[in-house]
Amino acid sequence: MTVLLSTVALGLVLALVGYGVYLSFRVLQFPDLTVDGSFTLGAAVAASLMLAGWDPFTATAIAASAGALAGLATALMATRLGIEGILAGILSMTALYSINLRVMGRSNLGLVGVQTIFSPADALVRQLAGGPEVVLWGQAVPSDVVAQAVTTLVAVVIVALVLWWFLRTELGSALRAGGDNPRMIRALGVSHEWMVTLGLMLGNALVAAGGAAFAQLNAFADASMGIGIVVIGLASVIIGRALVGQAAALPVLLASVLVGSVLFRMLVAIAIRTGLEPNDLRMITAVVVLIVLVVPGLFTHLTGSTLLSLRTKGGPRAAS
């Protein structure tokens, strides 16, 4: 049970990265590699502030703001300086490497014994359970694990709902339209550049918040923790998309990112549980994810429904 809840909490934290990647890669159609740096930036800022005695919620909020600034830098390079989007992301990511080291003062900050965003929920769970462990289905689970799972679930659901609301507003609709058809929204008098800037700021703020939460979940921040995180975010988005199909409604798409992220971590947990050779872990994980990508397609094929997989690239466009 502890492993299950820890895995869910991790999947939910990484769903924040999934939402960030969803905004840039899917909504804006912008290949934003800033994510690798902004994830670490979030962790670095939050950890440094918390060690300096700041309240963890304020520290996490400031970390998300720092991520938004990183997104702003990428957007300015791409929209004002005319730099190719992918290159702008690489430049930001490269600069963030040094910035993160500057922020932390060294390459690794431990958060053992520091109050985190999970601490209040932990205290509440302890109070309700009358001790440091909660008995769930006959198994004793540490209270902080329960607190982490509950806190991340509530936080990520709130983020998803806020995103849903935002993307349905006039501004959010313009953002989605900007990704779908820049010429059209320009013709409608909306600044595409401003939409890209807003989207990247929002996306990287979510990623940085994910980094801050990840550092608090792990009790340390490390300068190399963001390497390859964009791939994990993409995996969440792609698994979710493979499940619900390209033409799914917006709330379903948003929920699919969350489901995709949790499912991905579950599959990794099962791969670990199988007791495979240590060096085979990544290969097995890739195979398991491949199976998940194929199964929904087979499922819909067998039930006669529309093929719900990425193979329908030429099919109807997503609600994004």
Place this chain on the structure above:
Amino acid sequence: MRGCRGLLVGMLLIAAAGAALLLTDRSGRRTAQTASARRVAIIQASSIPAFDLTAQSLIATLDAAGYTSAGGSELKRFNAEADLGTLNQLCSEVANTPFDLVITIGTTSGQAFMRANKRSLPHVFGVVANPASLGVALGEWREGARPRNMTGLGAQIELARLLDALQASAPSVRTIGTIWNPSEANADLYAKQLMAEADRRGLKVISATASDAASILEAAHGVMAQPIDCLLFLPDTGVTIASPTILLAAHKRKIPVVGTFPESVDGGSILNLGLDWPGMGAQVGEVAARVLRGTPPAEIPVVDRPKMAWTVNLASAAAFGWQVPTAIVESASIVIAADGSRRETRASKPRVHVIAYSNAAFTDEVLAGIRDGFVEQRLTPGEGIELSIVNAQGDMSTLNQLVVDGVASRPALIMSISTPSLQALLKRNDRTPCVFTTVFDPYVTGVATAPTAHHPLFTGVTSHSDFPRLIEVVRATWPSAKRLGTVYCPSEDNSVAARDELAKLARAAGLELISSPAERGSDMATAAEAVISQGIDVFTQISDNIASGSFPVVGTVCERARVPLVGTLTRFINEGAVIVVARDYHLIGVQGAEKAAAILRGADPATIPIDDPRTSLFLLNEGRAKQLGVTLPDSFERQLDRRVP
């Protein structure tokens, strides 16, 4: 709503995956194991040579210690392959599986497992340059300095030694160039150390940082283009990989190279002081074996003395006019001679032969202390000395054979652990200096009549119990106590001597000692009950070979009679004692190594006095104290070395 069915499928998959995880959850379930069968998890964050070599060597060490699959033990390796999310999950999985011990290799895996380890599984860490990053201070366990379930080894390379050698070899060197990756926690730490150490010596450092393997070569060229007198390789994963190419570039630019990668000697690096990864693995394996044998991690000090190896390229040194000190050349594991020939030297290091009598719990602690003591004396086993260890496993005839063989093999020095080993040596050794340890009363063995009047070849450290302190604690804690009790073994000289001494000190303090004999462990309960039946106030059990193995029986008898039990071995605190005043066997080993080092450096053993251990440990079992209503006076409370819940 469009896509809802797919979302439902996703949720069903999550539910199925969750069910699979729950159904296969092994936490709390334990398969039948033999007494020595253990489940050990080894976690590493990625596959780099340092981690892989360490892991292989520690597995070999655990194998040699008897923790093999053939013996029913399970050694399971986990590798996150550089993905922190996966590392997090690996750690949760391991923390929720009933492993007897978890070994982490590297800083990040140590940190990740610490977070996941909610059940406080015993945790041994290795290859952590800065244990403080794990919230773990070096040295003995102190309240708050580290979690009770953790111990391990730091992996700090002594850059000062490398700079000493560099300056001795090439006094004209004023400017050093270096490259490192600041996102590598260890590399960053070493870079800062190098800056500070160079500054202290008036050397200038020109450095460049490189964030990935691709930019390391560019950074190296950037540094070498500046006016540096030599290039220094810091411990850094990326630089390790790129070092052959950098060495070629340095060679073309006629820049001498020194560093921390022993293997670079073949590429022309002149002086290399590096970690011996297999040696580090063996050290971690030894600590792990101690924990598996039952020593609580809190009782094993965290040390930062990795096994190091010098390699020297005299051909390159000659090309640059450097004069490498002879001492370093002689101790180097690999030397490239001036004519280019390569020889892997086993430099003639003095050999110290250790003879232990049994596998008693204290033997491991003394051995660890001896190793640590030699490292403190800059005679690291394998580097400054060769250390050979034999153990008679409690068999007296084997002990005699081991002593005969040991003396005949002509080591530079022999060390003994426990009284029987000393006695056997006394009989058969007439030429080799000996340092004994863990002998309660050396004077009854005939080796000495006084600390400074002893056999000219023998000196050592006793394990004499700190009875004065024990009596002091008893008097302060139970002011109304009049009668103390103990069980002793009449056929064991040490036991009789201990009983007599305790009786004498008790008498001087106005107390009476009631004692009862026990020749075997099976007599222990009867003897303890006999003592209690005489109306004692406090049971003060001395430590001898019988009590050492049967102490829990005394604990049970005292608990039943509600008589407070005071012990004289540290592990007694978990076996029924409310207070323990014990000798620190690790320190006894360290003190023994200090005497041995002095003899190896030329001191005459006849002039080195026999010592008692410098300090004793004072422990309190809070649970037992509460049960018995025992309260320590404030002044004694402050002296406590450890509280056991």
